[in-house]
Amino acid sequence: MTLRDFIDKLLGRQPASAGMARQRLQLVLAHDRSDLNPELLEQMRREILEVVSRYVEIDLEEGDVSLETEDRVTALVANLPIKRARPKPLPPGGDPSMATI
Amino acid sequence: MSGKPVTSTQSRAILICSGKGGVGKTTLTANLGVALAKQGARTAVLDADFGLRNLDLLLGLENRIVYTAQEVLSGSCRLEQALVKHKQEPNLSLLPAGNPRMLEWLTPEDMKKITDLLAEQFDYVLIDCPAGIEDGFKNAAAACREALVVTTPEVSAVRDADRVIGLLQTRGIEPIQLVLNRVRPRMMANQEMLSVSDVTDILALPLLGLVLEDEQVIVSTNRGEPLTLNGSRSPAGQAYTNVARRLRGEEVPLADPSKEGQGLRAKLGRLMHTKIF
Numbered sequence: 192m193t194l195r196d197f198i199d200k201l202l203g204r205q206p207a208s209a210g211m212a213r214q215r216l217q218l219v220l221a222h223d224r225s226d227l228n229p230e231l232l233e234q235m236r237r238e239i240l241e242v243v244s245r246y247v248e249i250d251l252e253e254g255d256v257s258l259e260t261e262d263r264v265t266a267l268v269a270n271l272p273i274k275r276a277r278p279k280p281l282p283p284g285g286d287p288s289m290a291t292i
Numbered sequence: 293m294s295g296k297p298v299t300s301t302q303s304r305a306i307l308i309c310s311g312k313g314g315v316g317k318t319t320l321t322a323n324l325g326v327a328l329a330k331q332g333a334r335t336a337v338l339d340a341d342f343g344l345r346n347l348d349l350l351l352g353l354e355n356r357i358v359y360t361a362q363e364v365l366s367g368s369c370r371l372e373q374a375l376v377k378h379k380q381e382p383n384l385s386l387l388p389a390g391n392p393r394m395l396e397w398l399t400p401e402d403m404k405k406i407t408d409l410l411a412e413q414f415d416y417v418l419i420d421c422p423a424g425i426e427d428g429f430k431n432a433a434a435a436c437r438e439a440l441v442v443t444t445p446e447v448s449a450v451r452d453a454d455r456v457i458g459l460l461q462t463r464g465i466e467p468i469q470l471v472l473n474r475v476r477p478r479m480m481a482n483q484e485m486l487s488v489s490d491v492t493d494i495l496a497l498p499l500l501g502l503v504l505e506d507e508q509v510i511v512s513t514n515r516g517e518p519l520t521l522n523g524s525r526s527p528a529g530q531a532y533t534n535v536a537r538r539l540r541g542e543e544v545p546l547a548d549p550s551k552e553g554q555g556l557r558a559k560l561g562r563l564m565h566t567k568i569f
Contacts, residue, residue, distance in 0.1 A: 193483075194564050194568050198564075207483035209480075216451060219447075223454060224458065263457075263496040
């Protein structure tokens, strides 16, 4: 946070727009460059969560799988907070809590 | 890119493109063409925007067109007959775009043929690319080895530039350099405009030039005399001249406009953007 952002917050003003432009661009470019449609991305996200949660219990509220881009390289970034490890991995499709994702 | 005839001179065919329209491709082509010519390089500018041609107008050559690229391609005139030599700057010639109906039959091979013809006579061939990423762009891109991408610090222009850069890279065009146009230093200092480093970080291209928003650009287009023609001291005129010098390999430092000022406003601006936590 910059001094400007801080003052804006104090005064209840809208933050400067350049930061928003940067964020929105980075997101939209990550998608443009990867050429993945949202549906496929969602399916991939679900399957990744499914596989990971066979081994560890993850915090589904906090978990996030997204595309990020830097230097014209797009990366799939998964941020999955682990609640606890499972004593034994579940078999494929074995976690009933995943059905709701 | 193979199959290009090796010309005796090291001629450089450079595509000037942007994806989005209205960001300053034609203005850059005209000013850069004049500046290169003034610096002693034999320069041809080729209007590849056959649908909406305007390069002739910005150069003030609209009344002197007899033949166009169309007649050259169909063989009904020689290249020399179609080239319009600039009166004040004889090192500069324009090859005008033909009739919009050319779009129906023009192929990438045609564009290559024209460019190769020009490369025999000129040190620089600047190709003013149409907006968009369709056939007009593909035809023009086929004729070039290197490219300048023009963009402005706005989300739509940067996004479109990114698409174009991807397409140029898959075609093996190299180097691809960036010209950031219509920069407003005050807005940048207030963080109400993407900064220079925001744009260069996102697009990951070397920055060849930075052009400030400048009313003199409009005045110069009204007159049909590019700013670089009469050594204008206006910010944009100087910036275009510097782009030409850098293109020719000269080292000309680039200043970040948002960090440049020495005044109280600029200092305050910097203070406001210091990260506090």
